[in-house]
Amino acid sequence: MITISEARQTTAMIEEENLDVRTITMGINILDCADPDEKRFCEKVYDRITTKAKDLVKVGEDISREFGVPVVNKRISVTPVAIAAAACKTSNFVQIAKTLDNAAKEVGVNFIGGFSALVHKGMTAADRMLIDSVPEALSVTERVCSSINLASSRTGINMDAVARMGEIIRETAFLTRDRDSLGCAKFVVFCNAVEDNPFMAGAFHGVGERDCAINVGISGPGVVKRALESVYEEDFETLCETIKRTAFKITRVGQLVAKEAASRLGVPFGIIDLSLAPTPAVGDSVAEIFQMMGLEHAGAPGTTAALAMLNDNVKKGGIMASSYVGGLSGAFIPVSEDHGMIEAVEAGALTLEKLEAMTCVCSVGLDMIAIPGDTSPDTISGIIADEMAIGMINNKTTAVRLIPVYGKKVGETVTFGGLLGYAPIMPVNQFSCADFIRRGGRIPAPVHSFKN
Amino acid sequence: MKKAIITVLGKDKVGIIAKTCVYLADKDVNVLEISQTIVEGFFNMIMIVDITNTTCELSELACGLETLGEEIGVIIKFQREEIFESMHRI
Numbered sequence: 001m002i003t004i005s006e007a008r009q010t011t012a013m014i015e016e017e018n019l020d021v022r023t024i025t026m027g028i029n030i031l032d033c034a035d036p037d038e039k040r041f042c043e044k045v046y047d048r049i050t051t052k053a054k055d056l057v058k059v060g061e062d063i064s065r066e067f068g069v070p071v072v073n074k075r076i077s078v079t080p081v082a083i084a085a086a087a088c089k090t091s092n093f094v095q096i097a098k099t100l101d102n103a104a105k106e107v108g109v110n111f112i113g114g115f116s117a118l119v120h121k122g123m124t125a126a127d128r129m130l131i132d133s134v135p136e137a138l139s140v141t142e143r144v145c146s147s148i149n150l151a152s153s154r155t156g157i158n159m160d161a162v163a164r165m166g167e168i169i170r171e172t173a174f175l176t177r178d179r180d181s182l183g184c185a186k187f188v189v190f191c192n193a194v195e196d197n198p199f200m201a202g203a204f205h206g207v208g209e210r211d212c213a214i215n216v217g218i219s220g221p222g223v224v225k226r227a228l229e230s231v232y233e234e235d236f237e238t239l240c241e242t243i244k245r246t247a248f249k250i251t252r253v254g255q256l257v258a259k260e261a262a263s264r265l266g267v268p269f270g271i272i273d274l275s276l277a278p279t280p281a282v283g284d285s286v287a288e289i290f291q292m293m294g295l296e297h298a299g300a301p302g303t304t305a306a307l308a309m310l311n312d313n314v315k316k317g318g319i320m321a322s323s324y325v326g327g328l329s330g331a332f333i334p335v336s337e338d339h340g341m342i343e344a345v346e347a348g349a350l351t352l353e354k355l356e357a358m359t360c361v362c363s364v365g366l367d368m369i370a371i372p373g374d375t376s377p378d379t380i381s382g383i384i385a386d387e388m389a390i391g392m393i394n395n396k397t398t399a400v401r402l403i404p405v406y407g408k409k410v411g412e413t414v415t416f417g418g419l420l421g422y423a424p425i426m427p428v429n430q431f432s433c434a435d436f437i438r439r440g441g442r443i444p445a446p447v448h449s450f451k452n
Numbered sequence: 453m454k455k456a457i458i459t460v461l462g463k464d465k466v467g468i469i470a471k472t473c474v475y476l477a478d479k480d481v482n483v484l485e486i487s488q489t490i491v492e493g494f495f496n497m498i499m500i501v502d503i504t505n506t507t508c509e510l511s512e513l514a515c516g517l518e519t520l521g522e523e524i525g526v527i528i529k530f531q532r533e534e535i536f537e538s539m540h541r542i
């Protein structure tokens with residue numbers, strides 16, 4: 001039987017250390033909704049989503065109440081629209097984005113992902129149409145998230161698509177300028193995108209998936225930080241052991257919630273994503289974990305090592321706690337969503353270049369970084385190309401979610417609100433990469449041997 | 453046996469345990485174990501209860517206890533035992 005002290009430990013994690021289940025995301029296949037008639041396609045997609053996910057929010061809330069652990073977000077991901085809607089005879093995909101938005105509102109989820117295209121080797125006509133539709137789609141919808149896979153370790157980097165992304169991101173920033181370019185916060189580009197990621201903005205339901213699956217993203221940087229408080233004087237062995245034990249406990253909660261949600265919804269359990277996802281709340285920060293490890297601020301020398309250790313031990317602890325681990329699994333380092341990261345930027349400890357180095361060992365990439373609104377599309381594409389290269393060579397997922405905030409300059413701050421937080425505008429290297437980006441074509445797949 | 457854990461936290465006053473237990477008895481919930489302390493006027497209690505025979509929906513029970521807590525002026529939280537089991541037992 002559970003002892004009173006164990007019960008106290010669990011309730012303290014939830015009440016004081018912000019342990020929560022960050023998201024229950026239902027992946028829904030819409031491939032069989034394909035139809036040449038766009039209107040008909042939209043109807044089928046709307047019906048599919050509102051049928052499959054009609055109880056998602058209620059089940060999430062019931063579980064939250066019965067187990068006493070917050071389930072913060074209920075979300076949906078669908079098959080990449082560029083594939084599912086490829087047969088539609090239409091000139092753009094904005095209407096489809098609106099349909100997804102309406103379906104999300106109908107079932108009460110706060111985000112729906114899958115306005116996506118996979119173009120790591122080349123673009124189809126539908127891929128191109130989707131990419132062209134992204135800025136308008138993100139400006140006229142509220143809950144739709146979009147992602148594009150630009151590169152993979154198997155195929156290399158599609159530099160034509162990378163070049164286009166700079167323009168798309170700037171255009172999205174412009175069209176949502178009345179909301180501090182918020183549209184860009186709902187758009188992410190990937191190298192080696194995963195098919196079962198439950199986290200936004202990058203969630204989509206991969207083509208290798210079944211009809212419907214429940215994927216759960218856990219969280220709990222605050223719990224890890226609190227656990228590390230008690231071993232502040234100890235060596236790295238103890239530090240790593242503590243992270244592993246904590247990650248195990250957090251993941252078990254996620255596993256329980258995922259199983260319960262899957263069985264109540266009558267949908268197979270997909271995966272648990274072990275990511276430590278911060279929020280802007282004090283005590284729910286990955287940067288605070290670095291401080292508890294002994295760094296003055298995130299970004300100080302040693303940060304990359306600290307992050308590598310954190311990421312690896314979260315995985316080691318979490319993998320044993322769940323029957324299926326997937327998604328991005330590791331530590332997220334978004335800037336605007338983590339108050340410790342924001343402070344580090346404001347203190348001058350954390351730069352874009354250091355963040356890039358950190359992405360070599362974190363679970364995703366350059367995330368929620370506000371940059372000056374006049375940053376050129378070429379420079380944005382250059383930053384993306386660098387990040388794609390890191391993912392391609394290191395066989396890992398990397399991502400870029402940059403917000404060139406329209407009309408704002410270095411030194412100003414932008415507030416997105418809610419879980420998206422706020423961020424100081426970070427300076428970007430001013431030297432040009434225009435001629436490099438303008439070349440076009442593809443960077444070939446890398447050698448998978450001779451690894452040095 | 454299906455079990456749940458109830459935690460009660462708040463400023464100490466007369467009747468917290470009494471009112472909570474009356475509510476639970478009314479819903480056919482049996483109390484198995486209680487640990488209770490008062491630190492600087494703050495009441496802190498954890499109860500392990502048996503919910504096998506309750507006819508109440510569990511989410512309804514959780515809501516009811518939360519409302520009762522508001523009436524008394526303390527925070528009452530209901531959680532199924534599985535969350536503790538899964539976290540602390542392999």
